Amino acid sequence: MPTQFADLPWLTILIVVPTVVAALIWLVKPLRRAARPIGLATSVLVLIGVALMAGAFETADAAEVQFTQTVDWISAIGASYAVGVDGMGLTLVALAALLVPVVLIAGWNEVTLPSGIAADRAEDSLAYRRAGFVSLVLVLESLMIAIFAAQDLFLFYVIFEAMLIPVYFLIGVYGGPNRRGAALKFLLYSLAGGLVMLAGVIAVYFQTDGGPGTYLLANLGDIASDNPTLQMWLFLSFFIAFAVKAPMFPVHTWLPDAAAQATPGTSTLLVGVLDKVGTFGMIAICLPLFPGAAATAAPVIIVLAIISIIYGGLVAIGQNDLMRMIAFSSVSHFGFIVMGVFVGTQTAMVGAMLYMVAHGVTIAALFLISGFLTQRGGSQDMRTYSGMQRVTRVLAGTWLFAGLASLALPGLSGFVPEYLVLIGSFEAHWAYGAFAVIGVVLSALYILLAYQRVFTGPVPEAGAPVELTGEALDVPDRAGLKDLTGREKWAIVPLALVVLFLGLYPAPVLELLSGVADQFAAILGSAS
Amino acid sequence: MDTLNLAWLLVAIPLVSSAVLLLLGRGSDAWGHWLGVLASAASAVLAIVILVQLLGLGADDRTANVHLFDWIPAGDLTVSAGLLVDPLSVTFAILITFVGTLIHIYAVAYMSHDVDRRRFFAYLNLFIAAMLVLVLADSYALLFLGWEGVGLASYLLIGFWNQNTEYAVAAKKAFVMNRVGDMGMLVAMMAMFATFGAVDFDTVFGAADGAGEGAMTLIGLMLVLAACGKSAQFPLQAWLGDAMAGPTPVSALIHAATMVTAGVYLIVRSGPIFEQTPTAQLVAAIVGAVTLLFGAIVGCAKDDIKKVLAASTMSQIGYMMLAAGLGPIGYAFAIFHLITHGFFKAGMFLGAGSVMHGMGDEVNMRGFGNLSRYMKVTWITFMAGWLAIIGIPPFSGFWSKDKIIESAFVGEGWQPWVFGTVALVGAGITAFYMSRLFFMTFHGKARWNDGKNDLPGPERTPHESPALMTVPMIVLAIGAIGLGGLLTIGDSFVTWLEPVTGHVEHHEPVLPIPVIMVTTIVLVLLGAGLAWRQYAASAVPVAPPTGSVLTRAARADLYQDAVNEGVFMRPGQHLTRTLVYTDTAVVDGAVNGLGSGTLGWGERLRRLQNGFVRSYAAVMLIGVIGALVVVLASRV
């Protein structure tokens, strides 16, 4: 790769471009009509940019932070604008860049007009709403790339909190009937977590070795190593914020509500990428900054993670709402990731990192395809569907494909990471692996049970009431639902390809991750 | 050119075919099934070529590792995708592709009326590919890929007619129960990695005898659990009966000939591990023995022809499991029986399918009878299978089953007596229920409405199936008749497998071999005779009689579902419901409670702000006094 490629400030360009385009779309009226194509083109450009950047990335030094750029930002508090990616950052940036265009394609017609808009203003109003959606998604893309690239703790925190705003609006403006409550819950949970973290961020400033003065991650390391109690408090302040974001039991309850109310596209970005910030933070911040505390807390965290795995799986089985089911399945999956992070073996760590990417793609497919179904059917309640496999064949097939990836069928994206996490956890302690493996059965249950309820059985006749607990619902015409359109298929194709790629030939991604994993697992290993 | 390096094509051809059929969709409806057949046949041809090439090599050179690519290069754990071509895997490859191709051909006709025939063939091809991965894999990880892949194919095919909710449930049940077994496989691999740092056969087997027995026992037991799931062995046997919901070719291929025998393959393949752990071996043997009887007993009471065959499959795999659990002396016989069983059981399933085809998809044997008159080919081919399974010399089953019974009598202490007796008794019961099936279906008086008699039920017009269906049945019947004898000549099959199973000196059973052989045949004849008396010589009631306690229990699969339901499902459902409630009421409720608590406090504090300036002044004064007290108190 020519060197001038590597010398470009890649990350800054990738961070700035979407936001600028978003501002233009939102502010310049003539552009609003073309918001969707412009937004899509931008996101595709960003994806190409990320691909070029990945090409220029030195895989051999994947554990090193590359494409670094450091500019003093707020020197008074030692904060810098410092960006750069190692192998893990790069894969997560790539995940974000992949999912945004997919979400834009999938959600092409997702934004509709609210009722009560006068006909003469309808067109304008619709264009405005759509432009708003695209702008928010693009702003979010900027922030997502930025947070995985942040090499300064202060910058990380700022983006961590700033991200809440576009997501909040995405849920609150464009979601389902109870979107306001869900958006509020999401925001308050995240803010509470974030503010606890703020206390930690501030305290870190005064605890760095050699006195206060910097937030550069490269210069921070083993904060307050001589005071284990303090380090534990600091660790917890960060960990709680990340656990809320991840989300882990017992601070997960915002996710099902948010996922059920947000549009599928928003849910995709939320669960697929944003929640990874939590686990990313656990790896990139909690481990290097507070190794001793992380090692001390690890057994408790792992127990919580195992509870998340089993609890998430069991509650997912009991859901009637398709989106909530997927959300709870994520709680279970995040349990695996967190466990992989904290067991302290290289194998589990690399598994956790790969899990983040794989889960992002899988959950995106599940959310989007479920969204295609629920938008057609007008309900997220699984009990109102039956036998859809006979009606919407491609939709059913792709859903099952995504579901199988989610239940970690070997050969699809979910398997390799789950396998690595399990194997690595057992290596640390047999009980970790032995309990977590129950999740394997539970995932089969919740995915296949959902498939059974929605896609199999007889196709209900139109107008026949469905007995829900307590309420009878007239089923709209289920037999008349249309199968996936070409656009929808094209949204799924890249995801499906990545699912297969990660399942059958994850070697290129693992090469990027294993060096980084070595480094982080060693931290925990040497601290305990 | 070295065809061994082309072994990956074995997998790739059916896989690509499957993908093409799925992706092209309706566009390939017209020719899709033939593509499926072609793909399977191509693999079969390639397998035979590989077999021939292996035969051309010396016994010690018959093992080849074909490295394909690095699959999971994750630092500490590195798994490569590679194929292990050796006598054992090639034997399986032949069985899978050959029987598979026959069944493909059969299915072209059998499924000709189904609108989704193309999809059916896509799934069948997918199965062939996954099954070949399973047997050709050179590591447990890749084996697991095939392992779960066949589980998926099985799920898809059992639920092929999933517009029937029961079938969909059966499919899910199969997958989930398999997953329970797969958990064992995963734990086994975890333990392998913890012990050896690798999961490929070479490393694991190479280091197995140096590892501690504890780890080996854990791995062994977990492998047995995995095998139980896949091979429907006790206690994970419950799914197999329900799996008969799938179209009959599926039952023949997946749930009789190939997939369900994967557990036996796993144990034989893991021989070096089991050699280190007598405990796990014993457990495998016990599981096999229990299942053997379990399946046999259930088979005696069922009236559904496919379910009887399913129970019989369970029981026969119990034999194989028992043999595999006996250690190296049993490995070759387990595989031998597996191969012959693959032929005769597949043949019988196809025969059952043919009967159903002719009888309007009826499966209740009490509604059959005297069909030999209407379906000559089916009758004769089925008879070959029947004679083979009950072990009448010189049919295939005799050779393989007899060896297992003999091996079961080898050893010291109580074990040979128990296992040997179980195997013997099992042979007798097998003869009874298979004869019962055969007689109830093909002999005796017709118990179906032919339009002339006044029997209840829809009018039936039994007829022989088309050639596309009968030809595979004939081929399989030939196998059922001659394969066993052929492979026994000069112990050729056992010798052929020796590079994998190891050479074993002949052991003397605790009873003389002729005694065992004669006893076996006597018991078999007794069982068959009993069946003849009851189901051919005398009239079979159309409505099932109430029967004894044992009969009723056997009809209910010895209450396996009730046990599962009572022990796992109900508590599980309760747990799930409780947790769902807890999640909203307690976990979420705590947060909401915090919110409403804040509101409550706000409302209470509001009352202090009552608008009266004098009370504000009072609050201030109290504040001042309070602060003064606190501050001054610090100095006192």
Next chain:
Amino acid sequence: MNQFVPPEIDWAALSPVLIVLGLAVVGVLVEAFVPMRARRATQVVLAVVGVGAALVAVAWRWVVVQDEGPTAVVAGALREDAPALLAQAILLVCAFVGLLVIADRSSGEDAFAPAAAAIPGSAYEAEARKAGLAQTEVFPLTMFAVGGMLVFPAAADLLTLFIALEVLSLPLYLLAGLARRRRLLSQEASLKYFLLGAFSSAFFLMGIALLYGYSGSVRFDELATAVPATSGLDGMLLAGVLLVIVGLLFKVGAVPFHSWVPDVYQGAPTPITGFMAACTKIAAFAALLRFVYVVVPGLQWDLTVALWVIAILTMIVGTVLAVVQTDMKRMLAYSSVAHAGFLLLGVIALVPSGISSVLFYLLAYGLATVGAFGLLTLVRERDADGNVTGEALHLSQWAGLGRRHPVLAVCFTLFLISFAGIPLTGGFIGKFLVFGAAIEGGAWPLVVIAVLASAAAAFFYVRVIVLMFFTEPAGTDADPGTTVVRTEGLTAVAVVVCAIGTVLLGVLPGPILDLTASATKFML
């Protein structure tokens, strides 16, 4: 011996105060001599120019002080040091934008009673309104208040502090009662503010008396030197210090001396509320900082418990009560109480960065406050005839505003998220610094409570955002019930300045931080 020695007066150092107070006096003369037509324009120009000029003067003095070091002015009654000048600058900036809002005549009328002396609802009042009379005394009154506030941060003896306190308070008592609409509420606010203010002044004065009795002086530096000399009169010292602090805490609205805040904020004319919410708090905190940092360090251990309890109560009560409010101004009032609690963290920290962090926080808070109250003046009710009437202050009246007036709503959202302390706004950096100072000072339990309170506080800020953007408006498109009046431009300018300032403080706070970083030490 007791010969009168006239002090040397450094007039240049006093220039900001002199400009403001001088122009305030001129304003009084304008009321007397300038014809009614031209009065308003003259007053507005005088006030705006005066504050602007004072700001320039402060900047000049800043440069001088940077070069020559801090000095004692007027025989030590005032100090001209970096924190004082910076506080004055922040004060003047907020006063400037506050004045713009005060001067604005959106919908053709300003926010003040046309004739304050008229009985509400009387014929005379109606006549005065029809005649377009305006109570232009508002401007000199505001200027007097600004003058007092300017002295506040610089005052280095208790007497000066007391005089400045009264100079800033008395005009505000009056201004609070001058609202054009809802005059009963306004007068009530005025009365309450006055009575409670006077009440607290009495405590303040008593504190001065006790401190004088203890040390024989009212100068901060002499007090500070007298503190360590234990004399058996510690009780008097402690009581005196505490009472002085109580007087100042009353001004900042700390619990339990906060009772006046919601009532006065709600009743006062909205532009005045904004002005006093921002500027009084700035001045009072600056004075509090000086007093605490100069006098208290020797007494730290005695006062810690009381101050901690007050800070905790302030944060919690402010937050919890804001959660249950339905009136916009009242909600912001309680939020300002909560902010006083956060600011107290920086005061209690007693570390150098406490001073600079509180000053930064005050700037961020002041801008957002003036901006938010400025926006409140624009959102109005409409009566049955479609005439624009008073401000629409009930939360429900703000429903759906985001759809009809996106720019306004976005600005308001910006101020709210700055209050909530979400990054990329000034409020975040302010909180960050103040919490940082508190942690540095070892007050981490307070920080934990502050953090939890911030999280709870987010609820009511976000609720307004939800209302504006996610809730369907109550009225129809044709008759929305709530309307937004066009501004004369001044409020718009003020709001935009505040919004830009809020964002800049959040995104590029570097330059301001550099300024505040040099203000970490009071001259003794």
Next chain:
Amino acid sequence: MSLVNYLVLSGILFSIGSIAVLTRRNAIIAFMGVELMLNAANLTLVTFGRLHGDLHGQVIAFFVMVVAAAEVVIGLAIIVSIFRTRGSASIDDANLLKS
């Protein structure tokens, strides 16, 4: 006479003043209570001035008197205008603003 007595007297006056503010409904009387408190502080100042033997205390007292006078002006203006509006000088009547 000991100077302490003056201090005690000023304490008593301060207390009476604050109690007046708390108990009296008439705005004028409440206000007088405040004035009483201010004057109590004045007395203290003067006493301490005497105690310390310097004039600061008395000077401050003069300042305070001026300030108190200004306060009276403002206070009475407010009270009068309220009285004209409501026809009552009771401070308990003014409780529209609450909670």
